[in-house]
Amino acid sequence: MVYEPQEDSFLLKEFVSKYSRGAVLDMGTGSGIQAREASHSKRTTKVFAVDIDKQALNYAKKHSNGKRHKLIKWVHSDLFEKFSKKFNHSFDLIIFNAPYLPQERREREIALEGGKEGHEVIERFLSSAGRFLKPTGTILLVFSSQTPHMVDLIERYGFAGKEIGRRHIFFEDILVYELKKNPVIQGLEKLGVLDVEYFAKGKRGVIFTGVFKKKKVAIKLKRETSTAQNTVVHESNMLKELNRHGLGPTHLFNTQNALVYEFVQGTHFRDVIGSKSFSKVCKEIFRQCFELDLLHIDKKEMTRPYKHAIVKGNKVTLIDFERARKVLQAHNVTQFCQFMRSHTKDERWINIGREYARKRDKATFERIMGMI
Ligand SMILES: C[S@@+](CC[C@H](N)C(=O)[O-])C[C@H]1O[C@@H](n2cnc3c(N)ncnc32)[C@H](O)[C@@H]1O
DSSP states (O other): OOOOOOHHHHHHHHHHHHHOOEEEEEESOTTSHHHHHHHHSTTEEEEEEEESOHHHHHHHHHTOOSSGGGGEEEEEOSTTTTOOGGGTTOEEEEEEEOOOEEOOSSSOOTTTEEESSSOHHHHHHHHHHHHHEEEEEEEEEEEETTSTTHHHHHHHTTEEEEEEEEEEETTEEEEEEEEEEOHHHHHHHHTTOEEEEEEEEOSSEEEEEEEETTEEEEEEEEOTTOOOSSHHHHHHHHHHHHHHTTOSSOEEEEOSSEEEEEOOOSEEGGGTTTSTTHHHHHHHHHHHHHHHHHTTEEOOOTTSOTTSEEEETTEEEEOOOTTOEEOSSOOHHHHHHHHHHHHHOOTHHHHHHHHHHHHOOHHHHHHHHHTO
16 A cells, blocks of 8 residues: 555655755655655755555656656665665665554554554664664654654664654644764764664663674663763773773773773573572672672672673673772672572571671681582
């Protein structure tokens, strides 16, 4: 079914004429309405019009006979699938009036429905769009006020979003968003961090991965919604101190808003529980906790260390120091004793933990090691 231009198309078209310049990509071109509008701008040099639906492309092509329409190249593709590396960072403007309705029947209505909840095609689009957008480029994205997770997805895939258009239709608002690359990520690209991609989301930070000096790196950005102050600089300083003692992932560099450090490959501690290396790994975690105690650094979260250590062979790396603090008395060893107590249900872990908390000496620590 070729999508006949509707209210959302006309709303978007107004912005397309304002924003078009240089190389433009019209994703999900449908009838071709946006691609033609983009080609009419004197600032536009070429237009790629993409659709997964061949019938729509044939229709759009047939109705684009104007002189300026010669700028349009029609591409049959599922999102960016047919766009090779040579198109990396090459578009000034990417337009997408996306299918955003939730799917109603088994068969997806491709022009209208984005997947089970509605946001799925948009999510796939956002996960690749950054790669094809110039650092200073813009995305115009249309979705509905009913489309779930949008604010989250925009941040997660490294964009800063702004609502520029809204129209109320029946029970929903149609929204037009302008997306730019998150300026922090743009800054990192200038410093040589390439192929930045979303990795995971924490309470305060979002983690991306990237490539820096040919090595895979992790990048932690403060979440826009987090009110915690200076978290990135704090964790960077903490990591630098830990690195001097052979602890934590290697700090590479940081800015005010981004921390770039070694991407530690391996398995989360959680997945080592119950395996034959469990005891050995616990001993190593205890050893590092003891060292942290001596440094007066409270890592916190060692009662639930499931995602706080990465294990590869004999190497164990404690990660995630954003909540770590310098204190008079750190409680890493006692906290890990508490974890051992809840894991083994053995009360002796409570007693030895208490004794260690009182004495904080090597002899009690050695007895702890002997209990594993
Ligand atoms: C809501 S219509 C928008 C059509 C037109 N751009 C407009 O503004 O009127 C969405 C279009 O996206 C296309 N589409 C859906 N999924 C797609 C995908 N994975 N890759 C490319 N195009 C897709 C549909 O075929 C449809 O033509």
